[in-house]
Amino acid sequence: xxxxxxxxxxxxxxxxxxxxxxxxxxxxxxxxxxxxxxxxxxxxxxxxxxxxxxxxxxxxxxxxxxxxxxxxxxxxxxxxxxxxxxxxxxxxxxxxxxxxxxxxxxxxxxxxxxxxxxxxxxxxxxxxxxxxxxxxxxxxxxxxxxxxxxxxxxxxxxxxxxxxxxxxxxxxxxxxxxxxxxxxxxxxxxxxxxxxxxxxxxxxxxxxxxx
Numbered sequence: 629x630x631x632x633x634x635x636x637x638x639x640x641x642x643x644x645x646x647x648x649x650x651x652x653x654x655x656x657x658x659x660x661x662x663x664x665x666x667x668x669x670x671x672x673x674x675x676x677x678x679x680x681x682x683x684x685x686x687x688x689x690x691x692x693x694x695x696x697x698x699x700x701x702x703x704x705x706x707x708x709x710x711x712x713x714x715x716x717x718x719x720x721x722x723x724x725x726x727x728x729x730x731x732x733x734x735x736x737x738x739x740x741x742x743x744x745x746x747x748x749x750x751x752x753x754x755x756x757x758x759x760x761x762x763x764x765x766x767x768x769x770x771x772x773x774x775x776x777x778x779x780x781x782x783x784x785x786x787x788x789x790x791x792x793x794x795x796x797x798x799x800x801x802x803x804x805x806x807x808x809x810x811x812x813x814x815x816x817x818x819x820x821x822x823x824x825x826x827x828x829x830x831x832x833x834x835x836x837x838x839x
Contacts, residue, residue: 755831
């Protein structure tokens with residue numbers, strides 16, 4: 629083996645410590661738990677103060693307010709909508725309608741129409757029939773019609789008075805007016821005249837043109 633001359637690097641002291649850069653082994657780092665525990669203790673203290681002291685002072689904890697808002701939503705199962713907020717505009721139905729105001733004009737009550745008193749016809753009154761038309765048998769024929777209607781037939785003869793231009797029915801006074809109108813409807817003679825010149829209460833004079 630060749631031998632080399634010794635140099636300054638071969639001069640190593642026998643009892644010398646290590647020289648140069650040496651990295652010592654680093655112990656594993658440990659997580660420090662005390663800051664986390666301290667923060668948890670502070671949070672618990674704040675929660676206890678909020679739960680016990682604030683309600684006595686009239687303040688509701690934020691957690692209770694949040695739970696009171698979320699509880700109705702959980703019951704209905706729907707999200708809050710705009711319809712849940714109370715409307716400031718009053719409903720139109722609150723305003724009294726015009727129909728509820730008392731009417732100024734009183735309603736007119738129907739007035740019952742006066743009914744005409746039915747005037748009884750007395751067919752027991754004798755009816756005289758005179759022929760002033762010159763037609764043979766006319767008085768007897770009309771007298772039969774009057775008697776068939778239930779009237780009491782009086783004298784039946786030819787007219788001996790002044791010439792008549794039309795057929796007429798004469799009645800004696802207001803008591804016989806209803807009877808005269810009934811005979812007018814039966815015989816088709818529209819003219820009725822009140823007269824006291826006849827002895828009979830009802831007189832039928834058949835003028836020209838009566839058939």
